[in-house]
Amino acid sequence: MIFDFPEIFREQWNLRKPAVTSSNGVVATQHYLASKVGASVLARGGNAIDAAVAGGLALGCVEPWMSGIGGGGFMTLYDAKQDRVSVVEFGMRAPLRADPSDYPLTGNVTGASSFHWPEVLDDRNVHGPFAIATPGYLKGIALALETYGSWDWSDVIEPACQLAEWGLPTHWYTQLQILRGARTMRRYHEVEQVYLRDGLPPETEDDSGATNRILLGNLPNTLRVLQREGPNAFYVGELAEKISDDLAEAGSKIQVEDLEQYEAYITTPLKHNYREHEVFAPSRRSAGPTLVQALMTLEKQMSTNDWKCPNASDYEIYARTLLDSYEYRLKHLGDGTNEETSTGATSHLSVVDRDGNMVSLTQTLMSVFGSFVMLPETGILMNNGMMWFDPRPHTPNSVAPGRRPLSNMCPVIGKIQDGRNFALGACGGRQIFPAVFQILSFLCDFSMDTTDALHQARIDVSGTDLITIMDDMSAEAVSNLRTKFPNTRVRRNSVSPGLFGVPQLVVMESSSSMSGGCFIPSPVSQVIGN
Template sequence: MQSALSQTQNVTKTVIETEGGVVASQNSLAARAGAEVLAAGGDAVDAAIATSFVIGVLEPWMSGPAGGGAMMLWRADSEEAVALNHGMRSPAALDPADYPLSGNGIAGDLFPWEEVKDNRNVQGATAIAVPGVVDGLGRAHARYGRMPWAELLAPAIQHAKQGMFVDWYAALIIASTTRELAKDPDAAAMFLEDGQWPMVGAWTSLAEKRLDQSRMADTLDQIARDGARALYDGDLGAAMAEDVQAKGGSLSHDDLRAYEATFSPALTFPFRDATLHAVPGLTAGPTLQRALNEAANTPVSGQCAPDGTDFTAIARGLKSAYKHRLAHMGEDGEIPSAEGCTTHFSVVDRAGNMVSQTQTLLSIFGSRVVSPSTGLLMNNGIMWFDPVQGRANSLGPNKRCLMNVCPTLGETTSGTRFAIGASGGRKIVSAVANLAAFMTDHGMDIAEAFHHGRIDVSGGDLVIADEALPKETIATLSDTYDTRTAKRMVFPYAFACPAGVMRKNGRNSGCTEIMSPWGDAITEAEARK
C-alpha cells in the first residue's frame, strides 16, 4: 500500500545520563511533575504518585483516578522487587443476564468476544467497573512515600484548575471518539464543542483551547486533603456511585468501600543470565514469562543488534504464550486482552529506587461516561470479561478483571537495572519482550533499545515487523511466519507505546516511544531549571 508519509524523515529522542533521578512518561508535563518531586527530595514512589495524577488530568482518555492498573517497585536498600495490583473489579450487583448477546457474532471492539446487545459491556454506565488506581497509589505512599500526600497532588490540581490545553494531538484523539462521547451529556460537555470535536484553529493560529476540568480539580483537592480513601469511603465515593447508578450502571458505594489494592512478591524469573520481575496474577506478567522462557530455548546470536534468528525466537515465544493465554487465563482460568488505551510511566531516583506503573481506563475514553459530581471520566473495565458464561474469564459479579498491563523490572549480568512497560493492549507484551531482550541479550542502553525496530505478535496469525528493520531480518522472519511490515507512526500506533528508565554504573537515563508526540524523559536536573 502506498503512503504519503515522508520516506526521508528521521525521528529521534534525546537521552541524557545523570546521577539524579529521571521520569519517563507518555506526557511530558506529567514527567516534569514527577521530576520536580525528585528534585525536592522525594522517593521514586512520591514521583510516581505526582506523575500518575497529572497524567490522569492531561491524558484523560487513557487513564485517571477512575481507572485501574499495576505497579512494580524496586527498593534499592533491600534489593527487593514488590508488585502492587490496583486493577478493577466487577460490581457485586452486576447480573450477567443484563448483558445478553446480540446474535451478531464477534464484536468489533478490543476483544474477540461475542457482541453484547447495545454494547452494554463496552459503552455507557453498564460498562463501569470498580476503580483501583487511587487506592493503589495511597497504599504505595503509606508504605514508601516521603513527601506529604497533599503536596504530591498539588501539580494535578493546578493543571485541572487551568484545564488541559487542546493541541492538534488532543483534538485528533477527541475526534476519533466524538460519536461515542456525544452519547453522554457530561462527557460531551467536557470534551466536545456543540457536539463536535474541538477545533484548534488555522495553521498559524496561536489561540488556546482548554477543557473545563474544574469539577475534577475539586475532586482531586478533596482526595489531597482527606487521603486516597476519600474516593472510596467518603462523600466522593457515594456521589460517584450515585452518578453511575443514575445512568444505569451497577457500581455501588459498598463496592468502593470494599475495594483494596494488594501488595505481593514479584513474579521473578530468569531470562538467560538476566533476571526479570513482573506483576503476578491476572496481568500480562505470566504471559511475558512464558514468552521469554520459550525464546530462551534458541541461543542468542551474540550480535550487538538482534538478527532474524533472534526475532524469530521472540515471535515463537510470544505465539506460544498467547496460545496459552487464549485458552486459560481469567479469575476462573485466563483470556487475552486486545488493543486498549492505557498509559505507562517509569521512574528512577538518585538512590536507585524504581517504579514501573501502567494505568488504564481500558478503551479510549473508557466508558465514555463522566461522573458529573466528581468530574471524572469513568472506566469500562466490564469489557475485560467474556460475556459468554462457562468460560475461563466469563462475566460475573465481584470478580477481578484480567489486565494486559505488564510493568516490568530487569537486571542484567553486569548489574544494569531497568524499569519498562508500555500502553497498547495486546501489543504491550511484545514491546516489553522486545525491549527486555534488546537490553539483556544485546547489551543495548535504553536509547538504543527504544530507537531500535521491534516486532509485534498479539495472538493472531501475523507477525508485524517494523519496516525499518533490515531486509535480511524480515526475510528470515518470513521464512517461518506470515510477516507483514508496518511503519512506526504518531497515530495510529502499529506497535505499543513504551516508556522506561535505566540505571547503569550509578547513572540514570530514560526514554519514551520515539513516535509519541507528548512522551518525554525528564531529569531531576532539568526540573530544577
C-alpha cells in the same frame, strides 16, 4: 506508464529520541508535563515512589482519555535499600451485583470491542454504565505512597490539582485523541460537553489567537476534596456517596458498598531468572505470567552471541515465541483482544531516583475515554473495565460478582548481569507484552543501551497469526519473516494507528549514572532528568 502505489499514505519523517542521562534521577512518561512533575518531586527530595504517584496523578489530567482516578493499574517497584521488588495491584473489579445476564449476546461474532468473543447487545460491555468496573486507582497509589513513599498525600496531588484547574491545552495531538472517541462521545452528554464543540474537537486557538483550553468539568473540585480529605474519601464518605449516586443515576450496578469494600494489594512479584539476569513482573491477572513463559521459551530457542542486535533468525524466534505464548494465553487465561484495535487507553511511566529506587507504573481506563461516562457531580471519567471480561459464561475470564479481570498490563523491574537495573513497561493493550518482551531481550541478550533498545526494530504479535513488522527492520529479517509466516505486514511505528506499543524505560547504569527513554513517535512524550 503504470505506477505501483502500495500505500496511500506513509509518514516520511525519521525520528530519534536519544536517551536522557542524569546522576540524580530520571522520569520517563507519555507526557512532558507529567515528566516535569515527577522530576520536580525528585529535585525537591522525593523518592521514586513519590515521583511516580505525583506523575501518575498528573497524567490523569493531561491525557485524561487514557487514565485517571476512575481507572486502575499495576505498579512494580524496587526498594534499593532493602534490595526488594514488590507489586501493588489495583486493577478494576466487577460490581458486587454483576451478572452475566447483564451482557446478553447478539449472536454476531464481532462487536465494537473488537474481541474474538461474541458481540454484546448495544456493546454495553464497551461503553455506557454497564461497562464500568469498580475503580482501584486511588487505593493503589495511596497504598504505594503510604508504604514506600516519603511525601505527604496533599503534596503529591498538588501538581495534578493545578493542572486540572489550568485546563487541557488544545493542539493537534489533543484533537487526534478526541477524534478517536468522538463518534461514541456524542451519545454521552457530560463527556460531550467537555470535549466537543458542535460535535467536533475544539479549535487549537480562539478568535483572539490564544490557545484554547478544555476545562475538565468538576474534576478540579474533586481533586481538591481528595487533597483535603485524603484518597480514601473516594471510597468512604460524602464524596463516595456522590460517586455512587452519579453511578446509580447513570444506570451502573456499582453501589457505595463496592467502593467501601474495594482493596488494593501489595504482592510478591513473579521472579524469573532469565539466563544470568533477573526479571520481576506482576504475578496475577496481568501479562506477567505470559512474559515469564515467553522468556523460558526464548532462553531455550535463542542462543546468546556477540552480535549487537537481533538477526533474521532471532526475529523468527521472537515471532514463534509470541505466537505460542498468545495461543496458551487465549486458551487458558481467557483474554481475547483483537490485534487491530487493541491499543487501549493506558498510560505508563518509569522512574529511577538518586538512590536507585525504581518504579514501573501502568495505569488505565481500559479504552480511549473509558466507558464515556463522566460523572456530573465529580467530573470523574469512568473506566470500561468490564470489557476485559469474556461475556460468555463458564470461561476462565467470565463476568462474576467482585471478580478482577485478566489485563494486559506488564510493568517490570529487571536486574541485568552487567550490573544495570531497569524499570520497563508500556501501554497499548495487547501490544504491551510483545513490546516489553523484545525490549527486555534487547537489554539482556544484546547488552543494548537505553537509546538503542528503544530504537531497535520490533515486531508485534497480538494473538492472531498476523505479524506486524516495523518498517525500519533489515531487509533480510523482513524477507525471512515473510517466508516463514503467511500473514505479515510492514508498518511504520506511529502515534496513529499505534501498532507496536508505547514503551517507557529507565536504567540505573551505575550509582552515579541513570538514563531514560520514551515512546519515540509521540510529540508529547518526554524524559526529564533531575
